[in-house]
Amino acid sequence: KQHLLLMKQLVLKQEQQISSLARQLQQTCCITDGTFIWKITNFNSKLSEAKSSNKGLELKSDSFYAGAYGYKLGVSLFPNGNGTGEGSHLSLYIRVLPGEFDSLLEWPFHLPISFQLLDQCSDPDKQVHLKESFVPNPTWKHFQKPLKDTERAGFGYSRFVSQETLKNGTYIKDDAIFIKIKVDLASFVQP
Amino acid sequence: KQHLLLMKQLVLKQEQQISSLARQLQQTCCITDGTFIWKITNFNSKLSEAKSSNKGLELKSDSFYAGAYGYKLGVSLFPNGNGTGEGSHLSLYIRVLPGEFDSLLEWPFHLPISFQLLDQCSDPDKQVHLKESFVPNPTWKHFQKPLKDTERAGFGYSRFVSQETLKNGTYIKDDAIFIKIKVDLASFVQP
């Protein structure tokens, strides 16, 4: 019984340590220079799961900071589509998340963003990456400063790529796909 | 009882994993290009705690490396002041910590350092960041190569900002303040 108590203390201490590590990791490591590559493995089983699900499976990337002490972002992908792309396309969105440094940044978020689905054809000359880009419109609610208890809607493409194109191309390799996000930091003023 | 033993093994293994993660995080992630922003949350309750405490509450930042494989530094802040600033000011200090790569670096530490308390006024044009900077004097003991069992004293400002200015300004927002450290790496020779 004494052993149980000792272990309980250790486990509780570990919970705090894990929490602290996660926070430090978030704040200092998930910093990008604006480029973020999201690798989605086991893609085919996720697509199957999405098709058999009623609710429309949404995959979420790790969050990342665009620039040190910058905006916190996250990417969402619906393997079986969402909205106007449901059942026929793959949908892709980016979302502004509440970040640690939001009080120091300019709002609304205004940096140009591009999405790419990378073509994994082994011949680099034959690769055709699928790309969409946009500049956030300052009036859109998606890009206003995040509030604590409300999650902003993501912005993106419900019909990013048709499932047909996805299946027939070389985007899926070894059951994985790569989504590349580029946030243009040229006009980002670091705090 | 067997269950207890199995779990004990697992918990001990996790302790090693957590330790290893913390070390890797320290060495590879807390690397800055010389700029480090420390966000202090729950500031008002920390200030209250500091005022009611006898000993003078000292808050310590995560440690960080200025430059990859460079100097390891840490920041200390006394919400209710320290020394000549006790009870009337906020005190701010930087400390050279024993780092993994100290044997490869030049001593004493000689890089220019600046402290800023960031003004969080929502109008960027009205922001007045409070700034102090200095170039370490090579004779000061604070900046000699750290010894294993002795912690070097911190160097900084016991009267960094008056509590009056802090209260009346827009430095505290959503109960948080931001301290920005800049270490000038122009003359830093990476190992």
Add this chain to the structure above:
Amino acid sequence: KQHLLLMKQLVLKQEQQISSLARQLQQTCCITDGTFIWKITNFNSKLSEAKSSNKGLELKSDSFYAGAYGYKLGVSLFPNGNGTGEGSHLSLYIRVLPGEFDSLLEWPFHLPISFQLLDQCSDPDKQVHLKESFVPNPTWKHFQKPLKDTERAGFGYSRFVSQETLKNGTYIKDDAIFIKIKVDLASFVQP
């Protein structure tokens, strides 16, 4: 008994959290700009252990990515030597490891690599770092794209430095040595 069950759940949850942290750390933090410094502590006891061991002790560095979303590499060091250097030298090798982004990279790996054993003489003018460098030959099997279940052989120097030179020089200080790897990213095309 109920306590035991609750704790079992917590410990299992922590195992997942630790696993996730390790993965995130790997992917986002062990990114270098091509320069990686490996500090080996307790060197003398490791050398003793290597000498008394039959099998030839191999020390392995943390793995790292040369460039964001680039090649994953690891370094091996034999304190008491390996192959033609066994018993008389320190051997040093680099190995291409299966990385998360291999499908997006050019193969075979072709970037110039240099190894350095850093001289820790306190007078910078008297430091004589021991250096070897090479450009991978595209036909070598070491630098082909890694396969999932086979580990590629490391490439390097079985006779990197003689144990004589190591002992008589200032490479070991405070029982630690530093190995510096430089991967030239000039011709690296980021995905």
